[in-house]
Amino acid sequence: MYAVETLGLTKYFKKEGGKSARIVAVDHVSFGVEEGEFFGLLGPNGAGKTTLIKILCTLIIPDEGTAKVAGYDVMKQPDGVKESIGWLHGETGGRALYWRLSARDNLTFYAYLQNIPSDVAKKRIDALLDFFDLTKDADRLVKDFSTGMKVRVMLARTFLPNAPVLLMDEPTVGLDALGAIETRRLLRSLCKELGKTIVFTTHNIAEAERLCERIAVMDKGKVVAIDTPLKLSEMTRRFRGVEVKVSGSQDDALKILERVEGVKRVRNIQPEEDHTVIQLEVVDEDEALAKIPEVLRANGIRLIGVQVALPSLEEVFMSLTGGEKG
């Protein structure tokens, strides 16, 4: 059984100003997320990620298709879904809190609604406030918090019910670098050690690549690709090239490499302390792998290594979504 499963899920919204015109926010989306899997939804603005997450949370009613969370149908068994999820409201800058309540009271209120017994709630709230470095501000009204602090309260609230499925919309937006790192580590631990299923949306390609076991790339409401970060890279062959590691002058090496038959262009140059990594886009990788060492040696350039270069996830993303980066 999948922890999260969608089948032909579709959502239309009325276009503003038009009586019958509509836009497809989520377009026949089908995928399954295994229990304990860390799953990312990656896409540019307007790709349909947030609408999809909100359907999974029962906040938006889909027009077609089905979706199940923890085995519960979002349409027919919303109560079961709600008891199984922790949800993080995305991109609000801490808006979705009661600003006239303290951080502790916001969490206590949430614990009431989540049916968490008082003794358990108190312990968890204290622990989460401490983890998110909010203990000394716990009894201050949220209205006086910075955006980062508000986001940390929201994260604590998401984890509070200890739900088996976490649906998180942009979980690290608004956090400082250290806070984002700690949050990612906690998410990974919850996934690996407690078997929680995490579905999260992000614009941050590096974050998705680092955290997710699988990623669904969304564009214009559709899932255009879904796989592991590595396989997604392998899928996009048109970006294939070779990576050449040379020591010595980068200029000399570049002049020679550009003249090698089958080299289309230099994609990237990355100077390191004692060598340079040059990425080349080529017509045929095998031919390039054979020719380049030969040509470089003949011209007296010291070659450290040459290998096939896979595109970065960013390049895959840009390729799959038509060049727009979120």
Add this chain to the structure above:
Amino acid sequence: MKRADIVGMFKKDKPRVKSTLRQFYGVVWANIKIMFAYKSWIIMDLLSTVASVVMYYFVGLQVDPLTLSQSGWGTSYLAFSLIGVATSNYLWSCLTRLSHSIQHEIRGGTLETIAVTPVNMLTFFIGQTVRGYLVSLIFLIGVFVVGIAGLGVQFVTTPSSLMATLVVFILMLISNQGLGLVAAGIIMVHKRGDPVAFMVASMNEFLAGVLYPLEMLKVFPLLQMASMMFPYTYALDGMRRALILGASLADAGVLADVVALSAFSVLLAPIGFVVLNWGYRTIRMNGSTSSY
């Protein structure tokens, strides 16, 4: 607290215990906490309670006692108006509190946060209205304390008249809250309904005769007919009969008011729930649970 401690804590889980009553308590608790966070508002509200009663005292000095007694409401304008003033806050609370609160929740993004928890949204919405009821109760008590203890107003407080007042009062709440649910459902979808709700509540307050005997509307037959469309008209009539004239539930006038209010309640409360449910479903259909 380290990451490992958090993970360890979650490993020792305890099952959740579903309790609607506890969830309801949580909503009321949070609302009262929020209310007390607005300290200046509480002070201003207390001051305005005293000020409004004193104002009506001076208005009452200008009213000819003969005109009032000819309408059958005794000779004390202050006693007459005090009932209207004390309960009008409840009218406003029933009609506008929930819609105002839902707008606030949508704007703040908190409605979504609540909607993804296992709480029944009806429990949440009803819990939201309690704060308005409590504020109105404080206002009502304040008005009567200032009126009775401070300005010497006298009411008939026999057990039968108090019972009649209580029954009429409860029916007033149910029927007007029905209208409030309708307003909340519509405003949830159309987002900009506040002026309409304000206008309905103002018209209701004006036409129901908070400050004057309805007999004065005889010269405006259309307005008099319109006044009959509002449950508050019957509620004021019933409570005044009981508290000023000492009528019990057996009194024909009070009984007629109780029948009318019961009919309004039976009609408006279910319609209110249907419209509220429609509103909530509609915003989930059009994806506007957090947009304004």
